[in-house]
Amino acid sequence: MPILAIDTATLVSSVALATVDNVLAEITLQTKKTHSELLMPHIAKLLDMAQVAKADLKGVAVSIGPGSFTGLRIGLSTAKTLAYALQIPVVGVPTLAAMAYGCPVPGVILAPMLDAQKGNVYQALFEWHQGELKEIQPAIVTEVTAALESLSQQERPVVVMGESAVMYRDKIEQIGKNLILAAPHVVIQRASSVAGLGYKLIKQGVRHDVMGLEPLYIRRSEAEVLWECRHGVGK
């Protein structure tokens, strides 16, 4: 009884069908085509190839961010609507945690990084401890060079993942030390990891409201920030 998993947080478009202990199918693409054009056709194709009827889906797991605002909204709109129309549960899976979930290596710090523009990244830190994924630092927006410098001060090896790891490959290699760039098949998001962590969350009793589930933006819109600066709200 599989669930459908979706990740459209970055340029990677990934959809998977997975049961609690098996990945049935996954389509992961990195092309210039938009999520809007790819996502629904991929879901239809995936079900068709895996010979799973949509009525047999038991739930939808969706990567909720942080990431590209538009990408997240396409993934969430699709996931929420499928859950609503098929009357199945939806679970929102934090994007950075799903990436770390796909790399179960003890003794290292996992540092997924996604582009937050203008030299910034969304970053969270994780480690595997006795077979469980632990969050060391929740998702923040941080300047990429400072973040990498700080990670290089750690005593343990740090595996840097995500589109920003690829984008700042030179910087990672230049700093060297304990920083390791994840291998290509681990460096990008995979919907199968979203499914895996999704199952885990469901087992822990996490349920999300299909009506109210929203992306995890971390950042407010630029207009809101500017307005508050201009009107002296906050600091």
Place this chain on the structure above:
Amino acid sequence: MENTQQETRKPCLTLALETSCDETSAAVVADGRIVLSNIISSQIPVHQKYGGVVPEIASRKHIENVLPVIDQALKEAGIALTDISAIGVTYGPGLVGALLVGVSVAKALSFAAGIPLVGVNHLEGHIFANFLAHPKLEPPFMALVVSGGHTSLVHVKGYNEFTLLGQTRDDAAGEAFDKVARVMKLPYPGGPYIDALAAKGNPEAIAFPRALSGKNSFEFSFSGLKSAVLNYLNSAAQKQEEINTADVAASFQAAVIDVLVSKSLQAAAVCGVGQIVLAGGVAANSGLKAKVGYECQQAGISFYYPDPILCTDNAAMIACRAYYQHQIGDYADLHLNAKPSLKLGAREIVT
């Protein structure tokens, strides 16, 4: 269809979504003409403090509101998703991020429920609002579409046949209203405030320009008029002269309306149609309705406009348009994408 069949026949229900700008809306329409529900979640209060629609905030609101609005539309219509014959969605023109929410939701809904998908042009939707307001109205007619984003004259020859006669070269009429209102320190959106103020002023007090008023030219331009109003206000302020804001509003509005009305009537005459319909947000302007009504009466032309609720962005008009596309099998597939600058009558069908 036979009479006996008609009595037992189930109505053809279309469900539609509209998220092209700052309203999240879902509606159910029966047989293309009868509105069973038309739920509109307006974001106007959210955008008011920014003095205009902020695209990122609009997109965030859409994803928050879209499923509750659909659910309410189905409940209010008293029908289940499985009763729907076609799902319509606005795929352009509009704000890309905002359109993408509606398009993604509609595609998922179409796939999950196995219901055909119809991609609807927002401007065509505005025109079709008139079919909801006037059950007997039929093409052919001349449509004047005036909103914050558009000013177009469209010859509607049939339910699926349109010719764009002309549109604005620069600002849309509604945009000019909003910009002038902002300079006059009126709240956003400014159209209704200018309309109310204009009713108290003298439309002949200030001679503002009427651009491109040549015979049989169906293009519009409002940026010159907007600049003229701004210059007038600035120079009066510099000379510390008292400004009669009602006169400014009335004279500005008269300049806009004169151009819209004369071109609409000319277009109707050239195309030989005896009906003119107004569409779009600015169609709610009372000064415009009064002037077009008067001129049409003089010329022996029938004149139609929708109720205010159908003038603003709403999904019922999209459901109406979708019904007529459904009739000719004009469907979209799961590749449907948002087209922020979609042209009127230029539907892209991927099959």
